[in-house]
């Protein structure tokens with residue numbers, strides 16, 4: 001709970017302008033809780049282990065499907081970070097979706113689902129010291145949370161069904177778990193030899209490259225041409241298939257941004273120059289993600305993004321346009337251009353027609369030292385000076401509202 005971060009607070013305070021009450025409370029839940037990976041003790045055939053997970057991820061997450069286990073992913077993920085004994089003793093909670101784990105029935109091979117949290121008996125578990133997670137019941141036959149006997153590959157990752165199985169007659173490797181720690185968001189992958197695993201990404205030819213464990217693989221990539229297919233699996237659940245961005249995933253519009261800028265930012269994330277600050281949960285996911293891909297794959301994403309239609313992002317920020325114009329013309333235009341379309345010579349990206357809520361978040365990150373704070377990020381540091389020249393939070397909104405007026409038709 002002490003993890004409530006400055007970034008999250010910033011995000012919440014700015015999102016409060018556009019998000020509905022429900023969406024806002026989702027964001028608040030997201031930053032208030034603690035949790036960790038819910039991991040099978042035995043690695044079985046998955047070198048990085050199996051963790052409880054859902055079908056899909058980010059905007060494609062399907063909470064109505066039975067729960068699965070998937071190759072554990074490094075970092076904090078909305079569908080992979082759980083909490084035990086919450087909201088009530090014996091429950092297994094998925095904070096981001098406000099749902100509880102439940103046995104579909106008290107019988108061998110029943111599926112495991114997510115349900116509204118309640119006092120239903122099938123949501124009550126007993127966490128045994130042995131690592132078994134037993135469904136609470138007064139029957140003499142005991143049933144435990146288990147995984148299926150066979151695995152299926154998805155890209156470089158593996159998945160299995162979860163199931164309810166007889167505790168005594170099921171092999172221990174399928175029924176023993178490491179519970180999420182109350183104060184650990186990340187599983188410690190350092191104990192595994194990530195370097196020895198197979199290529200982390202399917203469909204793209206070159207192996208994953210930088211050796212980050214737990215890459216998503218590409219759910220939709222099945223050996224077709226890299227770029228498009230790979231983008232569908234690897235990027236579109238967050239940035240949308242159109243690459244126009246998804247605000248509720250905090251992932252900005254990418255179309256219309258220049259190749260050199262997209263490439264540099266992918267590398268900045270991959271090399272840890274961006275997205276590594278305490279509390280930067282969304283950016284940290286992007287960082288883990290970027291680190292999964294080698295240079296040729298990054299190039300294929302960039303060329304795929306270029307092939308997509310550039311539709312100006314919707315306007316979501318309001319501010320004093322004439323006050324914003326004064327700031328923009330005096331402080332920003334020299335680098336980003338009077339039309340805010342960017343300037344490669346000065347390494348300055350396009351701002352007009354891009355996601356305005358993202359502009360606000362980034363300006364605030366620069367202002368509080370969450371971007372442009374890495375010693376190797378000279379360009380980010382330079383930009384941070386000018387973000388700090390904006391005198392107050394209102395001026396961030398004003399300058400963004402002015403940039404909105406420059407969006408190309």
Ligand code: HEC
Nearest residue numbers: 234235238249250251252262265266282283285286289301
């Ligand atoms: C789990 C969600 C997620 C996935 C998957 C993801 N991104 Fe991102 N991406 C984000 C978020 C969130 C940000 C904004 C980070 C921040 O606030 O600093 C971002 C930022 C970016 C940026 C920086 C844009 C800018 O103008 O600064 C680029 C480029 C990018 N992503 C490309 C990609 C590509 C290409 C892929 C697929 C390989 C991808 N992303 C996959 C969430 C994601």
Ligand code: HEC
Nearest residue numbers: 331332335346347348349359362363379380383386387399
């Ligand atoms: C000296 C040149 C310079 C000035 C002046 C400048 N910028 Fe920047 N800006 C940059 C550079 C270079 C980057 C890319 C930094 C990086 O790689 O992180 C950048 C990045 C940004 C970004 C991040 C965009 C994205 O998609 O990641 C925003 C937003 C931004 N600038 C807005 C502004 C605003 C608003 C002003 C005026 C208050 C301003 N900049 C003044 C050079 C400048």
